[in-house]
Amino acid sequence: MAAKASRWLQRLQKNAAELTVHPLRIGVTGLSRAGKTTFVTSLINQLENYQRGLLARRAPFDRLVSVRWQREGVERPFPYLEALQALQADPPHWPRSTADMSRVVIDLQFRQSGLRAGLGNRHVRLEIIDYPGEWLLDLPLLQLDYGQWCEQISAWLAESPRRELAGDLLEQLQAIDPLQPCDPQQLHVLQQQWVAFLHRCRNEAGLVRNQPGRFLLPGEGVAADMLDFIPLPTVNRHTHAEEGSWWQQCQARFCFYRDFLVRGFYQQHFSRLDRQLLLVDMLAPLDAGQPALHDLKQALEAVLGSFRYASDSWLRRWFNPQISRLALCATKVDQVAPAQQRAVLRCLEDLLTDSLAEVRHGGVQVQGFPLAAIRAARSEGDTLVAGLAGTSGFVRYQPGSVPEHLPLDLAVSGPGLPELRPPPGLHRNEPFAHYRMDDLLVWMLEGRV
Ligand SMILES: Nc1nc2c(ncn2[C@@H]2O[C@H](COP(=O)(O)OP(=O)(O)OP(=O)(O)O)[C@@H](O)[C@H]2O)c(=O)[nH]1
Numbered sequence: 183m184a185a186k187a188s189r190w191l192q193r194l195q196k197n198a199a200e201l202t203v204h205p206l207r208i209g210v211t212g213l214s215r216a217g218k219t220t221f222v223t224s225l226i227n228q229l230e231n232y233q234r235g236l237l238a239r240r241a242p243f244d245r246l247v248s249v250r251w252q253r254e255g256v257e258r259p260f261p262y263l264e265a266l267q268a269l270q271a272d273p274p275h276w277p278r279s280t281a282d283m284s285r286v287v288i289d290l291q292f293r294q295s296g297l298r299a300g301l302g303n304r305h306v307r308l309e310i311i312d313y314p315g316e317w318l319l320d321l322p323l324l325q326l327d328y329g330q331w332c333e334q335i336s337a338w339l340a341e342s343p344r345r346e347l348a349g350d351l352l353e354q355l356q357a358i359d360p361l362q363p364c365d366p367q368q369l370h371v372l373q374q375q376w377v378a379f380l381h382r383c384r385n386e387a388g389l390v391r392n393q394p395g396r397f398l399l400p401g402e403g404v405a406a407d408m409l410d411f412i413p414l415p416t417v418n419r420h421t422h423a424e425e426g427s428w429w430q431q432c433q434a435r436f437c438f439y440r441d442f443l444v445r446g447f448y449q450q451h452f453s454r455l456d457r458q459l460l461l462v463d464m465l466a467p468l469d470a471g472q473p474a475l476h477d478l479k480q481a482l483e484a485v486l487g488s489f490r491y492a493s494d495s496w497l498r499r500w501f502n503p504q505i506s507r508l509a510l511c512a513t514k515v516d517q518v519a520p521a522q523q524r525a526v527l528r529c530l531e532d533l534l535t536d537s538l539a540e541v542r543h544g545g546v547q548v549q550g551f552p553l554a555a556i557r558a559a560r561s562e563g564d565t566l567v568a569g570l571a572g573t574s575g576f577v578r579y580q581p582g583s584v585p586e587h588l589p590l591d592l593a594v595s596g597p598g599l600p601e602l603r604p605p606p607g608l609h610r611n612e613p614f615a616h617y618r619m620d621d622l623l624v625w626m627l628e629g630r631v
């Protein structure tokens with residue numbers, strides 16, 4: 183009788199364990215071109231092929247019994263099949279650039295070990311949210327009013343290279359009297375010019391602090407006319423004007439942008455994340471030189487501001503964020519020799535020393551990974567062999583060296599890297615060759631399986 187009751191209890195516990203879903207929400211972010219789409223594609227591929235890739239021998243994946251990528255019922259689904267199509271084309275090419283957030287849901291069933299071995303499988307639901315890091319650059323706006331924002335933009339416009347890139351737009355903006363009635367058509371034209379200026383900042387000078395972030399990456403569901411506002415250099419925090427004035431029109435839309443788009447994103451998505459991956463292409467700015475590195479530092483410091491949760495921080499009070507682990511990933515390190523990959527990560531950590539200390543101080547564990555989601559280059563001796571983007575042949579090259587550490591003035595010469603295309607022969611049902619995707623996944627799941 184007792185044996186029967188205990189078997190019954192065990193079966194009940196097993197059913198309960200299998201029915202309970204343990205969610206793990208992972209945010210993936212990075213500035214434009216950081217490698218997010220390629221990373222998420224490789225991550226799904228590694229999980230789908232866990233039995234044959236490097237994951238097969240790593241705990242807890244050695245206890246993984248099934249993986250299901252949810253194809254239906256996911257809001258704003260990540261374009262996995264589209265990305266695979268690009269990578270499997272002949273010649274292969276990289277997935278196209280994305281401009282909005284997207285989601286992936288993957289169900290994982292793990293066999294339990296030790297005392298829980300008889301209790302059935304543990305069901306972990308990975309929810310991955312890929313969103314543009316540029317959206318985090320808007321975080322400081324939450325603490326500014328329109329006048330303070332105008333003051334800040336004026337200070338940025340006073341310095342090179344923004345001053346030169348703005349050209350006569352700066353004079354046009356200075357000519358506007360904020361107290362006069364607003365001309366909606368002129369406002370629209372100026373807003374378009376501001377967007378074009380932000381594109382120049384990003385594309386010509388490699389600058390990354392481009393505000394408002396959603397002027398470059400609006401995302402879905404934002405009415406275009408709500409983005410019709412511009413910074414006015416003649417406005418400061420004391421300016422005030424009547425209904426219908428330039429000041430009033432711009433400040434009302436700025437407030438909508440700040441309170442609904444920026445704050446809404448934090449409330450809806452960001453505050454629910456358990457883990458965060460921050461992807462950074464450190465190699466391109468190392469090659470571009472000092473101004474690009476300087477701007478990357480500023481931008482990433484602003485991004486990392488979203489992960490500072492010290493008990494006295496306003497972010498903790500407003501959003502009560504749950505992120506407990508942050509992976510800082512230097513991406514695309516397959517482009518340099520394996521012996522230099524750790525130096526790329528070290529340079530990135532040097533760039534962010536103070537901000538990382540702040541993040542850790544707020545109780546978030548931070549770990550760095552020199553990562554390649556997909557190895558495009560094969561190393562042979564001290565050279566690399568890879569296909570160049572836009573061609574069909576292969577080249578053998580020797581990358582220049584990556585400094586062991588970044589000097590304080592950020593004056594370095596980069597390794598001078600060519601742009602590569604994806605390797606041939608990628609297939610959905612074969613694990614892609616990578617660097618350290620397995621280490622990263624193990625770290626992300628630690629303590630949750
Ligand atoms: N060698 C190498 N190049 C990569 C890798 N991942 C990305 N790249 C390169 O980086 C570019 C940008 O990668 P994406 O994955 O599109 O980056 P993203 O962050 O999604 O970019 P946006 O959608 O434009 O914001 C690709 O087109 C490739 O040229 C990698 O693992 N290895």
Ligand SMILES: [Mg+2]
Pocket residue numbers: 218219220278279280281
């Ligand atoms: Mg993308």
